[in-house]
Structures are given as structure tokens and as C-alpha cells.
Amino acid sequence: MQTDLPSRKNRGRLGRDVQNKLGQQLRTAFDDVVSEGVPDRFNELLRRLDEEKGSS
Amino acid sequence: MPLDPSVRDAMLGAVPSLRAFAISLSGNVDRADDLVQETLLRAVANIGSFQPGTNMSAWLFTILRNLFRSEYRKRRREVEDVDGSYAESLKSHPEQEGRMEMREFRTALAKLPADQREALILVGAAGFSYEEAAAICECAVGTIKSRVNRARTRLADLLSIDGAEDFGPDHATRAVLAAGGRR
Numbered sequence: 001m002q003t004d005l006p007s008r009k010n011r012g013r014l015g016r017d018v019q020n021k022l023g024q025q026l027r028t029a030f031d032d033v034v035s036e037g038v039p040d041r042f043n044e045l046l047r048r049l050d051e052e053k054g055s056s
Numbered sequence: 057m058p059l060d061p062s063v064r065d066a067m068l069g070a071v072p073s074l075r076a077f078a079i080s081l082s083g084n085v086d087r088a089d090d091l092v093q094e095t096l097l098r099a100v101a102n103i104g105s106f107q108p109g110t111n112m113s114a115w116l117f118t119i120l121r122n123l124f125r126s127e128y129r130k131r132r133r134e135v136e137d138v139d140g141s142y143a144e145s146l147k148s149h150p151e152q153e154g155r156m157e158m159r160e161f162r163t164a165l166a167k168l169p170a171d172q173r174e175a176l177i178l179v180g181a182a183g184f185s186y187e188e189a190a191a192i193c194e195c196a197v198g199t200i201k202s203r204v205n206r207a208r209t210r211l212a213d214l215l216s217i218d219g220a221e222d223f224g225p226d227h228a229t230r231a232v233l234a235a236g237g238r239r
Binding site for chain 2: 018019021027035038039042053
């Protein structure tokens with residue numbers, strides 16, 4: 001529950017504080033995955049593709 | 057001919073955000089990783105059509121989105137299983153104060169229409185400009201802007217960010233007083 005956000009003055013237009021809050025939550029959700037880095041399978045895949053291309 | 061090392065590095069460098077984008081599209085980590093894998097295969101096979109000096113990340117996002125779209129059409133029946141697995145797939149962060157809040161946020165995000173969600177993520181999280189997002193989604197810049205705006209408004213509604221019940225007695229009292237004053 002959001003308890004610390006003041007209400008919007010005009011319905012239909014988000015206040016700056018609400019936009020900031022949503023933006024920050026969006027980046028947190030995205031960055032959670034980004035912070036996992038590159039899983040081994042993709043390093044391995046590109047190495048293998050590179051070898052195949054190199055020998056063709 | 058092997059890949060140019062700088063091309064290879066640029067591809068690998070894009071993988072973390074490609075995965076995050078793929079998870080937000082598909083709602084499922086395994087499918088997301090398969091999408092990323094297929095994207096890399098296509099990209100390497102078609103590397104000749106990549107223009108050196110342009111944005112590798114935007115090119116890969118475009119490929120991934122197209123792959124997802126064609127898969128989506130094939131597997132329409134599974135599509136709405138977005139919320140639960142997406143939320144559960146992510147590590148929990150005990151240091152983060154609002155864990156409940158983030159769960160609610162992810163659930164709300166998953167409820168957005170797909171075109172609004174992808175526009176919001178490209179612009180609001182993946183760091184693309186409106187122009188780049190429009191190129192990735194193959195639509196007009198104005199369309200992206202309006203999708204992002206609608207996505208934000210819908211998220212705020214889903215999260216009841218401007219609902220009176222979320223603001224405690226003080227706000228509720230003020231709302232009643234304000235309403236009374238207008239009549």
C-alpha cells in the first residue's frame with residue numbers, strides 16, 4: 001500500500017511524485033534481472049557460433 | 057569469417073537488458089532465455105544486415121520483439137499467464153524496504169496491455185529514446201508517447217496510487233471536506 005504519496009490535484013494527469021515513484025519501481029523491476037548479468041549459456045553460445053563462423 | 061570482437065562484445069553487453077525485456081514480454085524466465093538465444097542466433101546469422109556504428113542493442117531488441125510477436129501469434133493460448141511467474145522469477149531483495157510494494161508493482165505491470173507495457177519498459181527502464189523505442193516497435197513516435205502515458209496512468213490506477221483509501225484518515229477527511237465544500 002502506498003501511504004506516503006499525496007493525492008493528485010487533477011485526475012487524469014499524474015503528479016511528478018507519482019511519476020517518479022512509478023519510474024523508480026519500473027527500473028528496480030528491470031534492474032533486478034539486469035543485475036543477474038550474462039548467464040553462461042549465452043557466453044557459450046556466442047563462442048560456439050563464432051567458431052562455426054570462423055571455420056566456414 | 058568470425059565475428060568482429062567488438063560486435064561480439066556489444067551483443068554480450070546487450071544480453072542482460074534483453075533478458076529483462078524478454079521476461080517482461082513473456083512473463084517466464086525459461087521462455088525469455090529461449091527468446092534471447094533465438095535472437096542471438098538470428099543476429100549472428102544476419103550480422104551482414106547490421107549497420108556498423110548504429111545501436112546494436114536497439115537492433116537486438118527489434119529482433120527479439122519480432123520473434124516474440126510471431127511466437128505470440130502461434131501460442132496465443134498461453135499468453136495471459138504473465139503475472140505470477142514473472143513476479144516469482146525474480147530474486148527477492150531483503151535490503152529493499154518495499155518488497156510487498158514491488159510485488160504489487162510487478163503484478164500491476166503484468167496487467168498492462170502488451171503494447172503499453174513494452175513501450176513503458178523500453179523508454180522508462182531500458183533507456184531508449186522515444187525515437188529508438190518507436191523504431192523497435194515499428195510505430196510512430198507519437199504512438200509510443202501515448203502508450204507510455206496510458207501505461208503510467210493505468211499503473212497508477214491499478215496500484216490505487218490516487219485512491220482515497222490509500223491516504224489514511226487525514227486525506228480521507230480532507231477529501232470529504234473538499235467534496236462538501238464544492239456542493
